[in-house]
Amino acid sequence: QLQLVESGGxxxxxxxxxxxxxxxxxxxxxxxxxxxxxxxPGKEREGVSCISSSGGSTNYADSVKGRFTIxxxxxxxTVYLQMNSLKxxxxxxxxxxxxxxxxxxVLFGYKYWxxxxxxxxxx
Numbered sequence: 001q002l003q004l005v006e007s008g009g010x011x012x013x014x015x016x017x018x019x020x021x022x023x024x025x026x027x028x029x030x031x032x033x034x035x036x037x038x039x040x041p042g043k044e045r046e047g048v049s050c051i052s053s054s055g056g057s058t059n060y061a062d063s064v065k066g067r068f069t070i071x072x073x074x075x076x077x078t079v080y081l082q083m084n085s086l087k088x089x090x091x092x093x094x095x096x097x098x099x100x101x102x103x104x105x106v107l108f109g110y111k112y113w114x115x116x117x118x119x120x121x122x123x
Contacts, residue, residue, distance in 0.1 A: 001027040002112050009117030012086055018119060019079040022096030029053065029072060033105040034079040036070065038092035038119075047107025048094070051079060057104040064090075083122050086121045094119050 008020040022034060035050035043104040049060045049070040058070050079096060094117050097110035 001096070004098060004112060004114035006094060006096050006114045007016045009094060009119045011120045011122065013123050014087060014093075014121055016086050016121070017082070017084045018086065019119060020083065020094055020096075020119075022079045022081075022114060024077045024079075024098065025097075029074050029077055029101055031080070031102070032098045032100040033101045034070075034072065035097045035099070035105065035107055035110050036079075037095045037097060037107075037110075038090075039095070039116075040089075042093040043092075045095075049081060050105035050107055052105040053102065059105050059107060061107070083119070086119075086120045090119060091121050092119060093117070 003025045005023050006090040031053050033052050036048040037045050038044040051058050051070045051072050055072050067085045073080045096114045099110045
């Protein structure tokens, strides 16, 4: 059974950092794009970042460019989202998702989803 489990969320002050992890089980990352999405209270879910199955393609929402970095570790079947210079507006539940796809990654059309991890940025 294909499963994604996120971890690493928490409460951090503005300007702080967190690293989120997305561990895949029941499948290997080869052949799958992994995306990170977030949903804040009262707002629609938005794409944050994605990485292609080869790791050669990444994509970021404009709101996080230069602050967030996505990376993958195929041996650990894990994708990370390093979040620096966090802002209160980054507060949301963060989800990772998988799509069986090749080529450049995009921030839509993901089929498999994790349960999410809460990120709160507040002083």
